[in-house]
Amino acid sequence: MSENVIEVQHLTRYFGRKAAVQDLSFVVPRGCVFGFVGRNGSGKTTTIRMLLGLLEPTRGSATVLGHDSRRLSPEIRARIGYLAEGHHVYGWMRVAECGWFQRRFYSTWNEDVFQGVLRYFRLDPKARVKDLSKGERAGLCLGLALAPEPELLILDDPAPGLDPVARRALLEAMIYVTRQAERTIFFSSHLLSDVERVADRIAVLDAGQLRACCSLEAFRSRVRRVVLRFAGPVPPLPEIPGLLHTLRSTGEIALTIANYDGHTESLLNGLGAARVEDVPLSVEDAFLSYLEDRGERSFLLPGAGGVQ
Amino acid sequence: MTAIIWKELRENLKWAVVWMLGVAVAMGYVLARQRQPAYYWQGIESLCSETFLLVTTFGSAVGGVLLGLVQTVPELRREQWAFLVHRPISRTRIFLAKVIAGGGLYLLAMGLPLLSAALWAATPGRLAAPFDGRMVLPGVADILTGGVFYLAGLLTGLRTARWYGSRALGIAAALPCAFCTAAVPEFWQAVLIAAGFAAVLGAAAWGSFWSGGEYRPQPRVARVALGLTLFGGLLVVGLIVSVFVAQLVLEAPTSWSSYAVTKDGAFVRVTYALGQITRVTDLEGREVDQYRHAERGAYDGRSLRWALSIAGDWGAGPNHYRSVPRFYQWLGCSEQVHWYWVAGQGRVLGFAAQDRRLIGSFGPDGFVRAARKAPQRFEGQLIWPSHRGIGWLALSSGIWRLDVVERRVEPLFAPEPGDQIRGAIDGMEYGEVETPVGIVAATRERVYFLSRDGHPLASVPYACDRTRYPVVASSILEDGRLVVWYSPSYRIRPALRKTMPDVALLLAPDGHQLQRRELPPIAEAGAASPWYAITAAAAVVPLAGAMADVIGRLWAGRAADPAFAWDWSDLRETWGLRSGGAVVLASVVLIISALACGIATFALAHRYAFARRATRGWPIASLLGGPAALLALVALREWPARERCARCGRMRVVERELCEHCGVPLPVQVGDGTEIFD
Numbered sequence: 001m002s003e004n005v006i007e008v009q010h011l012t013r014y015f016g017r018k019a020a021v022q023d024l025s026f027v028v029p030r031g032c033v034f035g036f037v038g039r040n041g042s043g044k045t046t047t048i049r050m051l052l053g054l055l056e057p058t059r060g061s062a063t064v065l066g067h068d069s070r071r072l073s074p075e076i077r078a079r080i081g082y083l084a085e086g087h088h089v090y091g092w093m094r095v096a097e098c099g100w101f102q103r104r105f106y107s108t109w110n111e112d113v114f115q116g117v118l119r120y121f122r123l124d125p126k127a128r129v130k131d132l133s134k135g136e137r138a139g140l141c142l143g144l145a146l147a148p149e150p151e152l153l154i155l156d157d158p159a160p161g162l163d164p165v166a167r168r169a170l171l172e173a174m175i176y177v178t179r180q181a182e183r184t185i186f187f188s189s190h191l192l193s194d195v196e197r198v199a200d201r202i203a204v205l206d207a208g209q210l211r212a213c214c215s216l217e218a219f220r221s222r223v224r225r226v227v228l229r230f231a232g233p234v235p236p237l238p239e240i241p242g243l244l245h246t247l248r249s250t251g252e253i254a255l256t257i258a259n260y261d262g263h264t265e266s267l268l269n270g271l272g273a274a275r276v277e278d279v280p281l282s283v284e285d286a287f288l289s290y291l292e293d294r295g296e297r298s299f300l301l302p303g304a305g306g307v308q
Numbered sequence: 309m310t311a312i313i314w315k316e317l318r319e320n321l322k323w324a325v326v327w328m329l330g331v332a333v334a335m336g337y338v339l340a341r342q343r344q345p346a347y348y349w350q351g352i353e354s355l356c357s358e359t360f361l362l363v364t365t366f367g368s369a370v371g372g373v374l375l376g377l378v379q380t381v382p383e384l385r386r387e388q389w390a391f392l393v394h395r396p397i398s399r400t401r402i403f404l405a406k407v408i409a410g411g412g413l414y415l416l417a418m419g420l421p422l423l424s425a426a427l428w429a430a431t432p433g434r435l436a437a438p439f440d441g442r443m444v445l446p447g448v449a450d451i452l453t454g455g456v457f458y459l460a461g462l463l464t465g466l467r468t469a470r471w472y473g474s475r476a477l478g479i480a481a482a483l484p485c486a487f488c489t490a491a492v493p494e495f496w497q498a499v500l501i502a503a504g505f506a507a508v509l510g511a512a513a514w515g516s517f518w519s520g521g522e523y524r525p526q527p528r529v530a531r532v533a534l535g536l537t538l539f540g541g542l543l544v545v546g547l548i549v550s551v552f553v554a555q556l557v558l559e560a561p562t563s564w565s566s567y568a569v570t571k572d573g574a575f576v577r578v579t580y581a582l583g584q585i586t587r588v589t590d591l592e593g594r595e596v597d598q599y600r601h602a603e604r605g606a607y608d609g610r611s612l613r614w615a616l617s618i619a620g621d622w623g624a625g626p627n628h629y630r631s632v633p634r635f636y637q638w639l640g641c642s643e644q645v646h647w648y649w650v651a652g653q654g655r656v657l658g659f660a661a662q663d664r665r666l667i668g669s670f671g672p673d674g675f676v677r678a679a680r681k682a683p684q685r686f687e688g689q690l691i692w693p694s695h696r697g698i699g700w701l702a703l704s705s706g707i708w709r710l711d712v713v714e715r716r717v718e719p720l721f722a723p724e725p726g727d728q729i730r731g732a733i734d735g736m737e738y739g740e741v742e743t744p745v746g747i748v749a750a751t752r753e754r755v756y757f758l759s760r761d762g763h764p765l766a767s768v769p770y771a772c773d774r775t776r777y778p779v780v781a782s783s784i785l786e787d788g789r790l791v792v793w794y795s796p797s798y799r800i801r802p803a804l805r806k807t808m809p810d811v812a813l814l815l816a817p818d819g820h821q822l823q824r825r826e827l828p829p830i831a832e833a834g835a836a837s838p839w840y841a842i843t844a845a846a847a848v849v850p851l852a853g854a855m856a857d858v859i860g861r862l863w864a865g866r867a868a869d870p871a872f873a874w875d876w877s878d879l880r881e882t883w884g885l886r887s888g889g890a891v892v893l894a895s896v897v898l899i900i901s902a903l904a905c906g907i908a909t910f911a912l913a914h915r916y917a918f919a920r921r922a923t924r925g926w927p928i929a930s931l932l933g934g935p936a937a938l939l940a941l942v943a944l945r946e947w948p949a950r951e952r953c954a955r956c957g958r959m960r961v962v963e964r965e966l967c968e969h970c971g972v973p974l975p976v977q978v979g980d981g982t983e984i985f986d
Contacts, residue, residue, distance in 0.1 A: 010974075014962055017949040023977055054390050056525040058948065058963045059974075070525070078396035088388045092319065104311035105395045204984075209977070212984035222984050241981035258982040290982075 005030050005152050005184045006051060010060035013046050019208050020046045023060070026203050026213045028186055033174070035199030035216075036188040039291050043208040044188035045085055048156045051186075052082060065152060078106060081150030085157045087141040091130030095123050095140060099147070106148035117143030120169060135166030142173055155187035159194055167191075171198055196283040204290055211290060212258075216283065223286035224260040228253050228273035240267055244289045254279070256289040309397065309405045316379065316409030323378050324413035331367040332421040338363060339425060342436065342664075351638030351646055352436060355429055355443040356630060364447040368418050368454025369486060373479055375417070376461020376513075379410050384465065389520070403517040407462070407510075414458050415451070422447045436646050436664040438636045438657055445495040446630040452502040456485045459509040463537065466513060468521035474943030477541030478509060484544060495629045512537045523945055524963075531944075538940040539933060546848050546936060557841055565830050568612045569783055569791050570598070573814050575825050578612065588612070591827065615781035615793040619731030619750040637690055640698035642712050647698050654685030656701065656710065668715075672708070675715035691731055700747070702732040707747060707762065720762030723751045731780070735760070743784045744817075750780045755792050757782075757819070766790060766819030772811055776800060776871055788817035800871050802881030806831070842890055846897035852932035854898055857882070905938045906931035916947060917961045917968040 006028035013021045021043040028034045038044050049055040051062055053072045062069040067076050089098055095118065103109045118125065121139025123132070132140065138158060145153060155174070159167045171194060174185055189195055195202060202219055204212040212219060223244070228234075229252045237246065242258040257264055268276060281289075338359045342352050353359055383389050393399055426444045429435050463478040485505035489498035515530020523531065563581040568588075570576055576596055579587040588599035627634050636648040636657075644661040656670035668676055671683025688705030701708040706722035706729065723729055732749040746760030752774065757766045770780075772794040779795035792815065796808040806829050814823040861882070865873030874882070880891050909930035913923040930937045950959040956970035966973050 010965075012962070014949050019949075019962075023974070049390070052390070052394055054393065054520055056519070056522055059965060074396040074398055077394060080394075082390070082394045084390045088391055090315065090319070090388070093315075101311050101315060102395075105397060211982065214984050214986045218986060219984060244982055258984055 003029055006034075006062065006064055006186060008047075008051075008060070008062045011047065011050060011057050011062055012059040013043075013050060013055065014058045021050070021205075022208045024205075024210050025060075026210060028184060029201070030184055031182055032200040033185045033198050034187070035195035035202040036186065036205065037190065037192065037195055037202055037287060037291070038188070038205035039190060042205045044205055045156055047205070048154055048186075048188060052080070052154065078108065078148065079151040081145035081148060081153040083141050083145045083153070083155040083158050087134070087137045087158075089129050089137065089141060089144070091128070093129050094125065095127050095129065095132075096125035098129060098140060098144060099125075102144045102147065108148050110147050110149050113149065114143045114147035117146060117173065120173070121166075134161045135163060135169075138162055138166060138170060142170060146173065146176075151183065153183070153185045153187075155185065157188050157190070159189060159191055167194065174198055192284045192287045195287075204287070206291060220281075220283050220286060222260065223256065223258050223281060223289060225254060225256045225279040225281045225285075225289075226260075226268065227277045227279055228255070228268065228271060229275040229277070230272070231274050235271055238267055238270070240264060245292065256281075258290070309401050312392075312397075312402055312405035313409045316406055317413065320375065320378055320410070320413055323375065324417040327367075327371045327374070327417040328420055331363065331371070331418060332424065334363045334367065335360065335421050335425045339429065339435070351632070351636070351648060354435060354437055354439075354632065355426060356446055356632045356635070360425075361446055361450065361630065364418070364422065364450035365453075365486065365490070368450045369457045369482070371417055372414060372454035372457030372459075373461035373464070375410055375414050376458045376463070377465045379406055380462055380465025384521075393520075399518045400514065403514050406517075407459075410458060410462070411455065414455065418451045418454060422451065432666070433664050436659040436661050437638075438648055438650050438659075440635040440652065442495075442629070443635055449489050449495060449498040449502070449629070452499060452506075453482075453486050453489045456482045456502055456505040456509055459506060459513050463509060463513040463516055463534075466516040466521050469943065474538060474541075477538050477545070477943065478512065480541035480544040481537045482509060484540065490630060493628050498629070508533045508536050535929075535940055535944055538943050539936055542936040542939050542943075543850070550845060550848065553844075554841070558837060566614065567793075567810060567812070567827050567830075568614050569785070569812070569814070570596075571611055571613070571786050573785065573789055573823070575812055575827060576612070577830070578614075591825070613783040613785060613791070615783055615791070616733055616748075617731075617779070617781045618733050618748055618755070619778065619780045621778050621798050633690075639701075639710075642698055645712065647712055649690045649701070651690065653682070654687070655683060656686075658712070670710065670712075670715075670717050672717065672719075674717055688728075691729060700734070702729065702747075702749070704728050704730075707732060707749060707758075709762070721747070721749060721756070721758055721764075723749075724753065727751045727753045730778075733782070735784070744788065745784050745790075748782045748784075755780060755782065757784075757790055766815065766817065768792060768813065768815060768819050768821070771813055771824070775869065776808070777811065789822070790815040790817065790819070797872075801865070801874050801878045803875065803877040804871055805829075806881070837885070837890070839890075839893060842885065842894050843897050846894040847901040848935050849898060849901075850932060850934040850936060851898060851902035853934075902931050902934055905934050909938055909941060912941070916945075916950075917964060 004027040008024050008026050011021060011024040012019065024047060036044055036047070046055065050057050051064055051069050053069050056070060064072065065076055065079055067073070072080075093101065099111075099114050103111070103114075117139060121136055121143075123136055123140060129137065129140065142158070145155075153174075159170055162170065174187070175198060196216070199216055201215050202212065203210060214222075232251070234248055234251065234253045237253070240255070240257065241264065242260065243255060244258055245256040247254040255268075338353050338357075383392060393402060395402075422444065426447075429443075430439050430441070457479065460478040460482040464476050467475055467478075469475040482505060485502060488501045492498055492501065511530050511533035515526035515534055518527065518530065519525040523534065526534070563579055563586065565577055565579045568576055568578045574596075575591055577589050577591065578585055579589075588596045590596055633651070635652065636650045639647040639649055639656065641647070641661065645658045645667060646661060648657050648659070650657050653669070654671075658667045658669065659665065660667050666678040668678050668680075669682055672686055673684045676683045686701070686703055686705070686708070688703040691702040691704060698710055698712050700720060701710050701717075707720040709718050709720050711717070728751060730750050730752060732747055735743055735745045735747060744759060745757045745765060747758040747762070749756045749758060752770070754767050754769050756764055759765055771792070776796055777794040778797050781793040781795070783791040783793070785791070792813045794811040796805050796810075798805075800808065809826040809828050812825045812827055813821055814825075816822055858879070861874035861878075880888065883891070883894060885891050885894060906927045910923075910927040913926055918926065926941055930941065933940070948961045948963040950961050952958070953960045953967040953970060953972065954975045955972045956967060958967075958969045960967045960969060
């Protein structure tokens with residue numbers, strides 16, 4: 001059995017002249033919770049649709065559970081649970097009918113799991129889907145995705161629009177899945193606190209390109225923020241590798257840097273700062289630094305000395 | 309699969325029921341009003357009448373398209389497509405389940421009303437007309453055609469293309485199916501045509517479902533089917549547009565001419581404009597003094613007699629699976645009884661208009677009331693369409709007097725043994741002029757002028773070659789003289805036919821020939837097509853279509869009488885052109901257009917780095933298919949973006965791993981140092 005559940009090689013997708021996803025390469029190890037992070041329109045859903053064979057890559061390839069994503073057989077699909085963005089199920093169906101409909105396709109269907117999720121989200125089996133709240137509908141979709149007991153669960157932005165209670169419930173259900181051996185979860189989100197709470201590994205997608213793919217720990221440790229305080233005006237900055245952001249104010253400059261190492265440290269020391277402070281950075285801050293627009297920002301107006 | 313069928317049925321049943329009710333109401337309205345349709349021989353509305361078939365034709369086509377759309381568009385719009393297809397079952401089976409459910413709903417919407425209408429019409433006392441089970445077949449053919457439209461609707465819903473662009477071309481491609489199934493003479497031919505169209509459109513719809521609406525991932529058979537569909541759709545759209553433009557640009561002929569005979573027995577040529585006679589000339593082209601300053605009233609039937617058609621080129625008449633005369637022909641209504649000639653029974657049947665039940669039937673041995681043993685059969689077929697009215701019955705074997713009031717039948721005339729009647733016309737048709745002639749009948753050997761009691765007043769042998777001159781007409785002058793007109797067959801090849809004169813015989817009342825004249829063929833009226841119309845038409849016609857037209861005509865006429873076999877010299881008339889120069893212009897433009905399309909496609913194939921087979925195949929297809937094939941290609945493919953190759957500097961398509969010019973892979977993207985990877 002392969003170590004990796006998903007392997008992506010130079011995956012690229014164009015829509016017309018626009019590259020939605022460009023040259024994506026990463027792997028998802030078996031048994032992990034993999035957070036796929038990016039802003040809206042960064043290409044997360046497009047990538048997931050390519051992984052599931054719903055969309056043809058323009059270039060490159062992907063394997064899911066060891067099979068080419070473009071030709072996933074029904075047997076392989078049975079091992080993949082999928083929760084689509086927006087939780088689209090048939091509004092005219094009743095909750096119980098949804099379960100019946102889904103159960104007809106899966107020999108591995110676990111009715112206890114389905115009923116457990118329904119109870120957890122307090123869903124009435126006789127309720128029509130169109131009458132459910134967003135959170136209830138998310139719960140129903142999660143039940144439909146979990147009950148076949150999939151080996152790989154792919155969740156496309158499962159939590160937007162949900163209240164904190166529903167989000168918490170959803171995350172707890174995800175954690176339940178990973179208790180089972182050899183289960184893998186691949187989920188996309190732009191809710192960084194959710195990612196931080198459950199993910200082992202993350203991939204950060206920005207404008208269709210992969211910026212990071214590592215363990216959560218590695219990400220946390222390799223993005224750092226330092227504040228340099230000067231006695232006089234801040235000198236011009238040299239070319240600093242991995243510089244994500246700078247924030248200038250009078251006599252000091254805050255730098256967010258990726259891949260901070262000894263070379264970076266020596267460059268900063270060469271600036272002659274009176275003091276160099278390491279500012280603690282939460283994972284959410286690190287994500288935001290990563291996902292925000294790059295470059296320098298300042299609270300100083302040109303030619304003015306005060307704080308704006 | 310059954311779960312998807314259940315889901316589709318539950319989801320769309322309401323639409324099918326709504327449509328079924330609409331169709332049922334329309335059918336019921338047409339049948340229940342018991343009105344006479346436009347064509348007199350149909351009697352009252354039936355399962356084969358134009359109005360009823362209008363309901364089945366449009367109901368099936370529109371209903372099919374709508375059902376196909378409601379089964380696909382909402383699911384795609386609400387992103388439910390991913391939920392539907394991501395399940396452990398092949399997409400082909402999901403598609404099949406959709407089609408099975410959709411087909412069932414479609415049959416419910418169209419088949420149930422038709423079945424109900426058939427049962428209703430078959431029940432005695434419902435329609436005052438005969439019923440034949442085969443009269444359901446036209447409706448069945450329409451329902452099968454609607455199945456093709458259903459697949460076109462599915463394809464339209466599934467394809468990822470612009471609604472105002474090529475998305476609806478599948479529906480346009482289904483239109484020829486409706487025309488062809490309505491045009492072929494037999495039901496089985498309609499079934500074969502519908503099956504052929506369904507195979508192509510079904511494969512195209514399946515491919516689009518399989519690939520999520522994209523072209524590139526589709527299986528080859530589906531791609532070919534989709535290409536054919538778009539090509540056919542573009543041809544249909546092009547035809548509709550060109551007909552519409554031709555209506556605007558081209559001037560319709562405003563005048564036309566025909567021959568007539570004056571009361572003095574002189575043959576003249578009469579020119580009409582807007583339905584009025586404008587000029588009367590002799591055969592040398594001189595205006596006839598008598599009519600030069602005459603008022604319009606001077607041109608009445610006493611003054612000029614036209615040729616009234618007796619027998620023509622139409623053979624057995626409209627013996628078509630959709631035509632009422634295959635089953636019966638309405639002869640007339642007298643004293644609240646509708647009388648029909650029923651070909652299958654060889655009898656004349658009467659139906660009471662009040663209770664709509666059979667009252668009895670006529671055979672050669674007389675009238676027999678319903679519920680008694682039916683009379684004998686008449687021999688021969690009813691002569692179509694010369695027979696009008698219920699006073700007499702013209703069959704190929706003889707002419708009978710029919711007295712429906714007194715319920716009597718008696719023979720009037722029988723041709724010589726071995727001869728057969730081809731046509732007959734009632735003397736009353738000569739209008740206000742009282743003539744001693746009651747009936748004019750043309751047999752294979754002679755033309756007879758009969759008195760009202762069937763006594764021959766005069767007869768003349770057929771004066772022309774029957775094969776080349778099958779069209780025979782007659783006129784009766786006020787003084788009793790007779791005229792027999794012979795015209796060439798409309799099936800004679802155009803170049804020859806335009807040189808063949810009409811032949812007219814002027815006869816004394818006893819049949820003695822007084823004069824025989826050959827009347828020169830009348831040239832077609834109307835202005836020649838302008839050069840720009842010829843150029844525009846030739847530019848859009850596929851080269852393969854023109855070639856197939858010519859080859860088909862040559863092949864079809866290879867064993868026939870040379871007079872009927874198509875020849876190259878007929879090209880001008882065949883293409884509706886007036887001069888040799890127009891033929892040259894059309895041919896040159898046709899070839900230039902084909903070459904331009906082929907070259908443009910070749911350039912596109914190179915620009916977008918088609919696969920080797922496609923690089924060869926598509927230009928050939930465009931060369932043969934013309935602009936429609938080129939546009940089909942443009943509509944069919946997703947055109948990939950292009951970027952400059954880092955090594956050779958030329959533009960390369962983004963969908964290839966290696967540059968198609970220098971074979972070098974894409975350069976590895978260089979990061980800016982902010983990337984974090986394990």
